[in-house]
Structures are given as C-alpha cells and as structure tokens.
Amino acid sequence: MNITCNDWRHEFALKLAPENILLQEQNVSILTIQADAWQSASKTAITFNCRFAAIWAKEVNQNFQLNIPLELNGKYLLLRTEIPIAKPEIASWANIYPAANRPERHTHDMFGVIFLDHPDCKRWTRHQAWSETEYPLRKNFSPNNPAIEKETPPDVDYPFFKLDGSGVCEVPVGPVHAGIIEPGHFRFQIAGEDVLNLEERFGYVHKGIEKLSENMEIKSLIRLAGRVSGDSTVAYAWATCQACENAINIEPPKRALFIRAIMSERERVANHLGDIGAICNDVGFAFAYYQFSRLKELWLRLNAEIFQHRFMMDCITFGGVKQDLTTNDIGKMHQEIADFKQELIELFAIIENSESLQDRLKTTGILTQEIAEKIGAVGYVGRASNCDYDLRRDAPYLPYDELSIKVPIFQEGDVAARLKVRAKEIMVSLELINELLNTLPATELQFNYTGSFKNCEGIGLIEAWRGELLVYVSFDENGKIDRYYPRDPSWLNWPALEQLIHGNIVPDFPVCNKSINCSYSGHDL
C-alpha cells in the first residue's frame, strides 16, 4: 500500500481496505479496487459526503477499466477497477448517486458495460444510428461503420415515462426548437398549464467525438477539443491541454498561464452577458436583451481584434498559448473593462429595480439546495442554490493558485438567483482580468517539449463558465490518443432542469431552461 494523501482520501482508502491499493498523486489521486468492492465503494463515498463527478470506461487489453472521480473539499480521488470484456458487468452507482444515471447509460451504449440494478437502464446516447449490439467505443468497432447510404430512422419508440389521468396531456417539444438553439427533446406531462413531469431526451447532436479522437496526434486533439462545445472553446482547449500537460508532468510558462486565464475569464463574461439578456428576453423584457447583446458584441469584437477570433478558438496550444499580448492590447482591455463596469452597474440596477421583471424571475424554477446537492449540480446552477464550490478557489489550478477569488453564492435557487450569480461573476471576472493584466509575468509563451507521450494519462480540471469541466486523456504506446473523455458540466446540470420545473407553468419553461443554459453538444459528444 502506497498512500500519499493526508486528507479524507487516506481515510477513504483505509476504510475500503481491499488488497492492491495504490494511490498516486497528480492533481488527482488514484485508488484501484476490486470490481466486487465497487458497490461498497459507492456507499463509503456517500457516507463521506463525496460528490460524484463522472464515470467513464476505457478498453485495456481484455478488460474494461472503469473510472469514477469523486470530489470532497476540493480534493479529487479517482476510483478505478477492471472488469473482463467477456463478462462486462458491474454494480450501478445510480441508486445512490442520481448523477451516475445518465453517464452509466452512456457507458453502456458506447462500450456495452452492463450496470447491475440500474434504476432506469434505457438507452441514452444511442438512438437508431447503430444497433443495440454494437458498441462504438470498443476498439474492434470501425468508426466508418455503418455506411452513409443507410438512412437513420427517427428514434420514435423511446420508452418515455407515462402519466395518465383526466385532464393530463402530453407535450412533445423538439428536437428542432423554435429559436436559434441546439436540438434536444423535452417531453412534458401537463394538467392545464402546470407541468406535472418533464423528461429530457438528448443525444441528437452525437457526433462521435470520443471515437474520432482515437489515434489522433495531440495537435489534432486540441483542435477537436475546441469544437466539442463552441461556446466553451477556451475552456475545452485549456482543460484538454492541462490533461496532456499533467500526463507528462510539464507546466506551461507563467505568462502563457496568465493569458489562458484572461481568455477563460473573457469567455465567461461573454456567455454571462449574452445569457442575462436572453433570460430577460424570455419574459418579455426586451430592453435588457438589446443592451446586453450590444455589450456582448463589443466584447467579442475586442476578442477578434486581439486574438483574431471572436470566441478565441485555437488560441491555446499544448504547453502554452498561440500569441502574446502587446501593451496596446492590455491598454484596450483595461479601457473596455472600465467602461463596462460603469455600464453594468447601471444596467444591473435597472434589472434589480424592474418590479415586473423581478416578479417573473423570483420564485420561478426553484432548485432547492437539497436537490442541488443530491444531483451534484455545479457552476452557477449550484451556486444559486447555496452549493459553494468553485475550482478556481477550492481546487485552484495554475495561475489561480496565486489569486484570491470571490465566489458569489445565493440561497434562493430560483431564476432570479441564477441571474444574480452570473451578474456578480461578471464583475468578479472583470476584476480578475485587470489583476491578471497588471501582473502579467515576463516569461516565454511556450514550453517546448520534445519527449514522448507513450503510455501516459492525465486529468484536466478547470472552472469553465458553466462549472467544473473534467477532461481525461490517455496515450497509447505510440504516443497517439488512446482515450479522450471530456465531461461537460452539463452532464451534472441537465437533471436540475427536470427537478426545478416542478410546480411551474409551461410558458415559464423557456426562461427556466435559459437560466441553466446547459450544453447539448458538450453533453451528446
């Protein structure tokens, strides 16, 4: 036994106390256990009050390796076990951790792992593009199978939850939505205007990202990462680079890390600005929509001017960043932030004091702290329901370890609270960008690595604008990508929508949905 942690993970390992324990320290400790201890591990995890962060599988020789990262007090422990491909059965965690429900079903659809006693083992990511007996992420599955000529039928017989009773109607919405947004399906059972039940059905924009990444060179992977979810392109590129950098134990130069953080905060501000306007617009307050979309446009234009791309796509490279900031760039950002602060104080006051708007936002779509904790909600969705967690402060990665981060928290858990968290986060980010610009270290921009990537693995963990983004990367014996699994924060936040809609009316669904604004593309992979 090789234990190197002096926190809860040490106790956790002792409590589980199976043979063959191995703990290694990177940013995440790894605990390998026997497959038959998988279920008792879930019970131990819940008694420790750990948060379930993800589950993914990986083919290793004749086995499937299963991985579950747990988080407590900002420390991560990766539980790992192996099961034979010939008999791919393992205990489900979904009865104890609802957050495991969909990720386990995804793992089943992609690998054929059978989760015993799963409470709802319907297909999730799979629709009709491949058959029930094919598993795309197995190594013997050809990525080009089946041929393009074969038409894919719609997934019409998905077994939705049914509800009967006089006056109960069913409303199917999607996959193609009314607005300019991503596709997904929502199935409502309603009585009059009241929503009795909502069931989500996703997977429509499944593009085979995990399969596509197999055998890729690191450069192509980072390009692909920037396109998993376009609104979070900086976050994905950073987390993926961080995972690769951790795999071979290198650290990019400080100046590069600062520029990454500046871009990441700029991405956060852009998305928050757009969504605040859109939330207000969903309840008919067009003024805010026009004002905030104006500010977002100005913000994106400066991105384009400085980084040559409005969303800063492909600006982060393995070991560094693509380009430096000039004194002129820094001046422009400072000036913009000064202007924005003034305007935002003015605009937030108008939002706060508009009674007809607040009347629509307050008490709408309440996510209680109890449910938020149970489903493991992250990011602003969690923070509006008193789940006080932000990686930048609680599990700081470079360069946030040197900064003090204010984390806005609200208790109400309604749409108004989620809007307020984001408004406050914008102000925090503006301060952070100023601070990062003022203290920009004078170092290189790129760590030049000439070694190999053979047989190594790493995890990237950053606070994306939606919340915790976790990325796992492993390399094979040729230094090519063996497995890439990015877990978007939306995996944890989508179930919140099904819960917070209870007791609300159908016309408030758009504003409730916008207030959590999860990713479809990042979730469907």
Place this chain on the structure above:
Amino acid sequence: MLKLLKKICEVGIITEQFNLNDTTDIEFIGKSCRKLINKYFASSLAIRMVDAGSCNGCELEIQALNNPFYDIERFGIHFVASPRHADMLLVTGPVAKHMEAALKATYAAMPKSNLVVAVGNCGVNGGEFGVSYASLGAVSNIIPVDFTIEGCPPTPAKLLTGIMQAIGNRNV
C-alpha cells in the same frame, strides 16, 4: 423606468451602416436584396434555422444577427419558429445521424420554392467531424443545398453577406 428610458436615449441607434473593406458591401447587397425580397417574398424573407449537429459556435453567431449592431430585420429578413412559414432553411452541421430524420422532416415541411443555405465549415464539408458512424458530414449529403457560408464559425458580417448573396444568386 426613467433610468431605463435615459439609457435607451443615451445609447441611441447603434445599427451599423456596413462598408466592409472586402469586395462585398453589405449595405449595397442589402439594398438590392431588399428589392428582390419585396418582389419575390412579399417584403419579408422568413428563415427557419436548424442545428443538425453543430458545436453551438455557429448558433451564437447567427443569434448575433439579431443584435442591434447587425439588426437583420431592417432588410426584411427575420427568423421564424415554423418551417411552414419559412422561405429559407439555414442549416448548421455536420449532420448528426441522430438528426437526419428531423432535418429531412423540417425540409419536407417547407414550402416548395425554398432556399437551403449550409452554414459553417462543418455544414459545408463536414469540418472536423467528417463522415463516421455518427456523422453524415456536409448538409448537401442529406438535402439539396443552394448556397454555402464557410467559417468556423462564420462571423455575423459574413453570415449577413452570405444570406443576401444566396437571395441574390437565386433570382439573378
């Protein structure tokens, strides 16, 4: 309320008169398209947008067409919720296999005299995702495409130009 009105007055009208440095002048195209839209589309061109598998990058930029800087509605172009009301189908890709049926159904629900525009590198040629067990690549692999707008994602200015060129192309 007064503060709100004050802000509206202070900001004023910020919609831009386009004079892009490249070869296409949106203001000019816009005006000539306005004539075509008046003539062929009863003064208004309705667009139905379908995300058939995009990463959401293109959607953000298409949404931006409605912001006060671009204000696409001034040219008589607006986005609608139903394909039955639409003259143009704007599709982003790559077309995920799981979206194939929905895209075809949307296309079939449109009036016959329609325009289909594929948006973004993925919609135009499959982009990063190409053709695989899950992706059908370019939009033109599924439905007939009249015009393409490249970019990853295309900027709002590029989208606006492309949409107008698509209209112009059709009736010239």
